[in-house]
Amino acid sequence: MTAEQLLAAPAIALPTLRGAVAGLPSYVPGRRSAGADVAALASNESHYEPLPAAITAVAEAAGRMNRYPDMAAVELRERIARQLGVTAAEVAVGPGSVGVLQQIITGLCDAGDEVIFAWRSFEAYPILVELAGARPVRIPLDHLEGHDLDAMAEAVTVRTKVILLCTPNNPTGVPISHDRIEAFLRAVRSDILVVIDEAYVEYAEAGSGPDSLALYRQYPNVCILRTFSKAYGLAGLRVGYAVAAPAIAEGLRRTALPFSVSALAQKAAIASLDAGEEMETRVAAVRQERSRMAAQLEAQGWKLQPSQGNFLWIRADDDLLARLVEAFDAAGVMVRAYQGDGVRITVADPACNDRVLRLLEAHAA
Numbered sequence: 001m002t003a004e005q006l007l008a009a010p011a012i013a014l015p016t017l018r019g020a021v022a023g024l025p026s027y028v029p030g031r032r033s034a035g036a037d038v039a040a041l042a043s044n045e046s047h048y049e050p051l052p053a054a055i056t057a058v059a060e061a062a063g064r065m066n067r068y069p070d071m072a073a074v075e076l077r078e079r080i081a082r083q084l085g086v087t088a089a090e091v092a093v094g095p096g097s098v099g100v101l102q103q104i105i106t107g108l109c110d111a112g113d114e115v116i117f118a119w120r121s122f123e124a125y126p127i128l129v130e131l132a133g134a135r136p137v138r139i140p141l142d143h144l145e146g147h148d149l150d151a152m153a154e155a156v157t158v159r160t161k162v163i164l165l166c167t168p169n170n171p172t173g174v175p176i177s178h179d180r181i182e183a184f185l186r187a188v189r190s191d192i193l194v195v196i197d198e199a200y201v202e203y204a205e206a207g208s209g210p211d212s213l214a215l216y217r218q219y220p221n222v223c224i225l226r227t228f229s230k231a232y233g234l235a236g237l238r239v240g241y242a243v244a245a246p247a248i249a250e251g252l253r254r255t256a257l258p259f260s261v262s263a264l265a266q267k268a269a270i271a272s273l274d275a276g277e278e279m280e281t282r283v284a285a286v287r288q289e290r291s292r293m294a295a296q297l298e299a300q301g302w303k304l305q306p307s308q309g310n311f312l313w314i315r316a317d318d319d320l321l322a323r324l325v326e327a328f329d330a331a332g333v334m335v336r337a338y339q340g341d342g343v344r345i346t347v348a349d350p351a352c353n354d355r356v357l358r359l360l361e362a363h364a365a
Contacts, residue, residue, distance in 0.1 A: 020130055039352040042336040044170070044200075044311050046233040047348040048282050050268065054234065057271035058264045069263035072253070076266045080241055083273055084213060090243050092252035095260045097199050097227035097240030098124050100252065101164075102131075104223065104242065107251040108161045108193055109134040116155050117164035118147045120171065120341050122197065125164055134161070145305045145313065146174035149184045156188055163188065166197040167209045171336065171344035173200075173307025175209035182210075185219045193248065195223045199240075200309035202231035202283050203290075208308050213243075220245045228265075230310060231283050232272040237265035286310050290347045296357050300364040314360075315342040324363060331359050 016022075049055075077091040094100035101124070105115060111133035117125045119138035126136040137155050142148040147165060156163075165184075167176040185194060196212045216222040227240035239261050242252055272279065293312060294304055302314060316324060318340060325337045333355055336344040345356055 020133055037332050039333045039348065039355055041346040041348055041352065041356070042334040044230060044309070044346050045235045046230060047352070048233055050233045051272050051275045051278055053271040053275040054268040057267040061264050061267040064263065067263070068259050069261060069266060071259050073261055073266055076269055079270045079273055084243060086243055089246040090249050091241055092244065092249045092256070093239060093241045093261050094256055095238040096229055097197065097225050099238065099260060100225060100240050100242045101195070102128050103252045103255045104193070104195060105129060105132045105134065105162060107255045112159060113161040114157060114159045115162045115164065116152055116160060118152070118166065118169065120338060121164070121166045122170045141172065144174060145172035145315070147176050149176070149180055153184060153187045156192065160192050163192055163194045164197055165194065168200045168204055168308035170199065170309065171311065171338060172305060172313045173309040173311060174305050175204055175308045178210040178215070181215060185215065185222065190221050193221055193223055195225055197225045199227045200230055201226065202279070203286060203310045204308035205287070216243060223248060228269045228272060231279055232269070234265065234268055234272060237262065237268055239265040239269045286347050289350060289353055293347060293353050293357060297360060300361050302360065302364060311344050311346045313342055313344050327359055327363060331355065333359065
């Protein structure tokens, strides 16, 4: 066909994306390291290698990767249940806590239903909600960079199906206390699923956040969401889980993509749980570095809210944010910038953390 014939030919209709998909913002992951001298502090990964037991478990399982994994993840669910004092029927697993969250929203929300969450919080929340055809309801953080639970309760309507509580909050690191969540649960309808997203719970100081298992046992509409991607160092394998009432957990398993949690991930997660004491030693070191960094930054004049995650948050307007990001880039330090809000810096090893401290000292007010 000649060029003239192509131009004269009638237009051909092509497949189009759903409007909800075409309008979705892209999830912005933390930037990847581009060299040995670059400090990758943008993704809140553990800077430690996986636990030795997890590496061994993956190596042993690798020889059977020609077989499908256990779709029901029975062994992993039973191990998680023993760890938490629940039953395997109350546990659902997925590819990271974000994968489980997608199962939650898919399982509970019809088109037009509402999901309430604080903002700014985990960036995937509005994406997953809109992808399901539901409506995201963003409630601004309070002046202490935490959840405004009163405003969230007031935002509940007849279409509210799910409420997401991120504690410690990503990216600000601020936890929600047990008493505040308990009062919130008393104030909202029992037919709304309240998801306590605890991706960073292992890094939190005891008593800083809720006893989520106690709340779950008292309030059947509570769902606990956790991951192996952070403190356990399995971000590259993608495995997370939810604890929910058996009927809800069963629904989450039904909405899961078949075989979404690989056999390697399942074995590594079990081995990591079995090596809990070693994980706690690593977490204690991160907490110590977090406290050291926070104290020095405050002495430099930076205003911080106490973080309970493996990261620190600096509130910054766009002008300051642009200057900080330019300085970090020039110094070979990758951080996570949030336009209009601030910058999140993962706590890593002392040498990387010292690079951050020196840079921020030069830009302190």
